Amino acid sequence: MAGHPLITAELDALAQRLPPQAVEELADGLAEAYEHQLHEHGDPEAAARAAIAEFGDADTISAAFCGQAPWRRTALTLLATGPVMAAVWAATLAIGQAWTWPLPAAAKAVYGMTLVVVVGLLAVVIRERRAYRRGRVRTVGAAVGLLILDGLMLATLALLVPVPVWPMALAVPASLIRILLTVRTLPTMLSSG
Incomplete structure (x- = not known):
């Protein structure tokens, strides 16, 4: 790889945040930028700093990847x-008077807690700017x-x-559509990193 500790540190930071195949491509681009800057500056330290500035630091690159991620x-x-x-x-x-359904209170609590956890995970995910893999895992979990x-x-x-109630005519298809669309996106999310 490009022989400067700043470049190596930058790639190490990216390797902690992004998928391996993305880091490989970024490494090639950063190496080219470094070689170009080295040719222009002649000083390895200045060339490394200029290449990182031109290419973008780990935070900037990670934020760009996270912002465009399929999981996001x-x-x-x-x-x-x-x-x-x-x-x-x-x-x-x-309308269906769910409180009268023969469902244990513990089961009702599990429904509610699951929903709160899922919404919390999704809220955290959309704010993720640095850890691509962590965002992907959280989104898949949600x-x-x-x-x-x-x-x-x-x-x-x-x-x-x-007894069926009229809102079921909306709720059932809405859930079925969400299930189908979510199942459809899972392979993309799983293969993205």
Whole structure:
């Protein structure tokens, strides 16, 4: 690799944050920038600093990668659609008088806690600017949590609801669509880093 400790330190920082294949490509570009700057400046220290300034430091590069990551787009979509999903499910639960359903209180608490954890993960993810892999893992975890939550809600409706109510006509398709779209995005998120 380019033979300067500043370049090596920059690549080490990027290796801690980004997928290996991205770091390999960045290493090639940074090496070229360093060689160009070395030819212009003649001083390895000045060339390394100029190459990093030209190419971008680890924070800038990491923020750019995180901002364009497939997992970030998924997290934003899930958060943006959350209020609509909450509204249709709240209407279903309220009009269907969910408090009368034969479901243990502990199960109801698990639904609520799962939802809070998923929303919390997604809120943290959309603010992630440095740790690409950590953001990806959190988004996958939140997506899986929503898949489980939607699946459990649909199963609960199918098994425990004595009389269907009109908001189910919105809630059920909304959950099925979210399940399908989330399952569709998982391979992209898993392969992105």
